[in-house]
Amino acid sequence: MSFTRTLRAVGGLAAAGALLFAAAPSASADYIRDGQWALDAFNPQKVWKESTGKNVTVAVIDSGVNGEHVDLKGNVLPGKSFADGGGTAGHETGDDHGTAMAALIAGHGHGPHRADGIMGLAPDAKILPIKRNESMGGDANNFDGPLRYAVDHGAKVINMSFAGPYALTENEKSAISYAVKKDVLLVAGSGNEGTSKPSYPAAAPGVLAVGAVAEDGKVLGESNYGPHIRLIAPGEKIYSAGTSMKYRQATGTSDSTAYVSAAAALVRSKFPDLTAGQVANRLTKTAITPDGKTGISSPDPKYGYGVIRPYRALSENVPAGSKNGPLIMPKDSQADAGAGADAPGQEAQGSAMGVLGGLSPLAVAGIALGGVVVLGTVIGVLVAQKKRRSPPPPGGGIGFGGPGGGVGVPPQQQFGYYQQPGNPGAYPTAPPTQPPGQ
Template sequence: MAFELGAAACWGEVLYGMGFTRTLRAVGGVVVAGALLFVGAPSASADYIRDGQWALDAFNPQKVWKESTGKNVTVAVIDSGVNGDHVDLKGNVLPGKSFADGGGTADHESGDDHGTAMAALIAGHGHGPGHADGIMGLAPDAKILPVKRNETFGGDANEVDGAIRYAVDHGAKVINMSFAGPYELTEGEKSAIGYAVKKDVLLVAGSGNDGTGEPLYPAAEPGVLAVGAVAEDGQVLGKSNYGSHIRLIAPGERIYSAGTHPKYRQATGTSDATAYVSAAAALVRSKFPDLTAGQAANRLTKTAISPDGRTGIASPDPKYGYGVIRPYRALSEDIPPGAKNGPLTMPEDSDPPAGAGTDAEGNGTRDGASEVVGGLSPLAVAGMALGVVVVVLGVVIGVVVGQKKRRNGPPPGGPAFGVPMGGVGVPPQQQFGYDQQPGNPGPYPPAPPTHPPGQ
């Protein structure tokens, strides 16, 4: 019965139904802006699986693939293993490694189909004449590096440090982690994430499917791009977890993808949304190979759109982050590279960004003006140093003036007593090229204000 819903329920048709028309009249252009994101050209294929890929059509893939197909980018899928023999994936899956079942490769999974589904959403190439049938991924020329976890999908997020390091050391530029658990990561796993960040690998993880604000891992870990899901109606999926760590959302409702037995499957959740974000990141890293992982993420966040049609959001909202990914815009718009770490919160042991800093929450700043060094910004450090120089110089001048007065001036208590150091009537801060502002304890600008997510 689920398969019969296929194309009849694709998003484009939903948008143009009577319900959508009434909504348009009610709220006007804001909804139109949000709706335009999801209206794609209808598929010409007669294959019900392809016709059911409403999310792919929403991205207008033919325009996207004129910009990038993910070529020369490897995406590691840390999951349950991948069926590399699947007709829609064959040739795009590397051997990889299994950290379960006694080791070996991870490209011949015949049981759990979760990893195969994620791989297909990222790099499926379809099959048949013109590749018009089956599952087409958003980055069909990317390569998949399957890494099978110690635990089957649905377990906690632990025991992935070896998997992450293996992915980094075997050429992955993006790591997809479509799993989540309530347990904070071990020190080994935190170290592995820091290792990936230092090696310029973008880690992408799903926020979880409980519909609560409970932070799940690895998505909530610094250094990871956390992803929520959007439903077919353009709103945040009700079961998508939320929180201050969320950065992006992507389609995650009624998503067709490849499987093992049977050959295809349909699912709902943040796992599928995560795969789409990883695919979009692969597209960006393919077209802009000189961008860092954070700068690639920056392109995705800068071009995202909120469920109510807003763009250019300054601070991530707890429900949807910066909004829904728009791959074509991320590939085609003129966007400054930004700070090395982009919108990502960095692990404590990661390298500081080159030429850019982090704000009070640890997020990469755009201009580096608030880079933190030992808890203080460079401006603060410079200001304190300047203050010390002023004080020392003032003391020296005071001593010299005092000695001169004792030699040549009036006796103590005369007219010169109490004259401001450095000149009559001239505050010392003006003499040395700065002016203190109310509430600012030193000769340096106040730190830029920080805003909580969603404000």
């Protein structure tokens, strides 16, 4: 069963075209729009009745964005370049990777009824483009400055479709913690080497790690995996916007990351009072594994909690949950951020500490001397409960089920991934297959 049919079968979604709000012909005459199989699988017309991403800014830390592209014009802010001597990042004419990510998130199409070109999953979101310095000089990943800039300039979701095996610098770790403290959701691609070796920033605490799924419902063979994976999204033969070429087609976790960022923007738009972790909670609680199994209690190393289902995330009655949701928090992000909602006992731990903090000096002294037996017993029970139920340390301790599909599949050509180990900043691209005469 194809990915599209799987989502519809298990999600109760009717077939729909990818046109926005207005009545239009049943099929688009535009081959680019017709080729957006992933968007069609999400049933965008139903999604957009719930949310279009309005009033949410998504930062795209990447290669810069062509804000003049016909499918993006008006949705791209000036942003900032940390390369090429600085300046803005919204007028990129060379590298098309950042433009592609921006279009998958907030493309609005063009023409009558917006029926032509690329439509993003959150077409009313704003893109804050930030061009990363790709030089190997200094920090290898080199995203701490861009990350802080994004946080300070209003981004509520930050898309990082790049990955590398390099250990994070202290500045980068600090920047992630800064974003977490400011309640910004960080979304990053797992990488395209088909390995369980962690790539960063996706594997860092505080980041929502994303893998890629193919149209047949199986995880891509080149999609990196591991206990840090939380969600997967479409990442095979994805059409998007470009710079040197008007449109492009690519495969990899870059594209799946953009779709998750867009879904997060939709949720943040409809539920502005939810924390970043609670937004992630909605996405994971409504995700589904491609074989139709629901209700998995812990993330699978390949599928995480499953494929995003934006309509369900927007429409179902999902309890807000704990502040951090399914995210593992950086050690220094906040005092009570040891783990997310799936770590038992976090709220109980907070309650116990509240009781201890509220005791009077006389009561504390009584406990120390053994004079107040009943109170001492209560405190002992609470402390014991805290020890039994304390959350796992950041970066480990989360159980997961058996591996999903794609294990042992040799990596294929890695289209569309912004940074690859051994060749940072470079990626091969494949132009879209165009009908004769076009």
